[in-house]
Amino acid sequence: MDTRTSVLVVDDDDIALDMIESYLTREGFLVFTAINGIEAVKTLEENDIQIVVTDWEMPMMNGLDLCREIRERFTEHYIYSILLTSRGRNDEIVEGMASGADDFMVKPFNPPELLARINAGVRLIGLETRDLVIFSLARLAESRDTETGQHLERVRQYSRRLAQEMAKLPEFMHLIDGEFVRLIYQTSPLHDIGKVGIPDGVLLKPGKLTKDEFEVMKKHTILGAETLDAALKQFPKAKFLQMARDIAVAHHEKWDGSGYPVGLRGKEIPLSARIVAVADVYDALTTRRIYKDAFSTEYAEQVICEGSGKHFDPEVVRAFEACKDDLVRFVQQYSDPIETADELTATNG
Structure with a gap:
C-alpha cells in the first residue's frame, strides 16, 4: 500500500x-x-x-x-x-x-x-486523525480495566521523559527527535488496548493467575496489534498508529528473548516498545494493583537496574538511571485518588 x-x-x-x-x-x-x-x-x-x-x-x-x-x-x-x-x-x-x-x-x-x-x-490532518483515534481507543481500554486512569497518564509521562533522556545519547540522536518524543507520549497509553478482549475472570482476578490464565492474559498483546492493524488499514500513512501498534504488540518482549508474544530479542524489539517496557514495569511496581500493594520507588529502581540486559534494553536503563528523580516526582504527582485517600486515612488513623 x-x-x-x-x-x-x-x-x-x-x-x-x-x-x-x-x-x-x-x-x-x-x-x-x-x-x-x-x-x-x-x-x-x-x-x-x-x-x-x-x-x-x-x-x-x-x-x-x-x-x-x-x-x-x-x-x-x-x-x-x-x-x-x-x-x-x-x-x-x-x-x-x-x-x-x-x-x-x-x-x-x-x-x-x-x-x-x-x-x-499534512501536519493539521495528522493531528486531527491522531487525536481522534487515540482518544477513542484509550477510552475503550479505560472501559475494561479499572486501573487504567492514572496508570495511562503516568506511563506516558515516564515514556516521554525516558525518550528525552535517550535522545541525549549519541547512538540515539538520529533515531529520537521531537516527533518521536511527541508520538511516544501520545501513543503509549494504548499499550494495553488489547485487554479489552481479555475475560473479566482473568483481567480482574485479585490473586495470582494460573498458568492457563496467564496464557490468556498474554494474548492482549496480539489483540492490541490486531485492533491497531484495523485502524492502520483506514489510515496507513499515520505514523502514530504504527508506533502504537509496535508498542502494543512488543512491550512485553524482553531484551534476552524470553518475553512474549513471539520472543523478540535485543534490537529486534521496536525502540518505542523497549522504552514503554521500562515505563510500564516501573509503574506496575510503584503502584497498588488489584493483586498487590505498591512497592517503594527504591525497590522499583533496583528491579529495573537488575533487569538491564535481561528484561530491559541496557540503554533504556541507562536513561532511567539518569532521570529517575523525575520519575519519582511523576509517581507522586499522578498518584491515584484512592491511594491518596488511603494514605491520608492511615496517617490520620
Whole structure:
C-alpha cells in the first residue's frame, strides 16, 4: 500500500499543472491531476485524497465551487484545500476562505512556498486523525480495566521523559527527535488496548493467575496489534498508529528473548516498545494493583537496574538511571485518588 501523502492538483493551465505535478512528485507526494472541478470531484470519489491544490478560475466548475463541494460531500475524513489565484484583494481572499478553502496563495508563487503550505496541511490532518483515534481507543481500554486512569497518564509521562533522556545519547540522536518524543507520549497509553478482549475472570482476578490464565492474559498483546492493524488499514500513512501498534504488540518482549508474544530479542524489539517496557514495569511496581500493594520507588529502581540486559534494553536503563528523580516526582504527582485517600486515612488513623 502506498503510504505517500496524496495531493490532487486542479488547474486548466497545462503548463502550471505539469510544473506543480513534477515538483510535488519529486518531493515525495503521490500526485493526481484534474483540469477542472468536475474532473476533480470524480478523482476525489475514486481515490483517497488528503490535500487539494486548486486554481480559482476554471471552466465547468471553478475552484470556489470545488471547495464548497469538498466541504459538503467529502466528510469521511478532512481534506485540506489550498486555493490558487491571481486575485489578491482582501474581499476576494475572504470569499475564497469562506468557500471552504484552508489556505490561499496569490499567483505567481514559488514552489517552495507551496510545499511549505502543503506540509502545514499534512501536519493539521495528522493531528486531527491522531487525536481522534487515540482518544477513542484509550477510552475503550479505560472501559475494561479499572486501573487504567492514572496508570495511562503516568506511563506516558515516564515514556516521554525516558525518550528525552535517550535522545541525549549519541547512538540515539538520529533515531529520537521531537516527533518521536511527541508520538511516544501520545501513543503509549494504548499499550494495553488489547485487554479489552481479555475475560473479566482473568483481567480482574485479585490473586495470582494460573498458568492457563496467564496464557490468556498474554494474548492482549496480539489483540492490541490486531485492533491497531484495523485502524492502520483506514489510515496507513499515520505514523502514530504504527508506533502504537509496535508498542502494543512488543512491550512485553524482553531484551534476552524470553518475553512474549513471539520472543523478540535485543534490537529486534521496536525502540518505542523497549522504552514503554521500562515505563510500564516501573509503574506496575510503584503502584497498588488489584493483586498487590505498591512497592517503594527504591525497590522499583533496583528491579529495573537488575533487569538491564535481561528484561530491559541496557540503554533504556541507562536513561532511567539518569532521570529517575523525575520519575519519582511523576509517581507522586499522578498518584491515584484512592491511594491518596488511603494514605491520608492511615496517617490520620
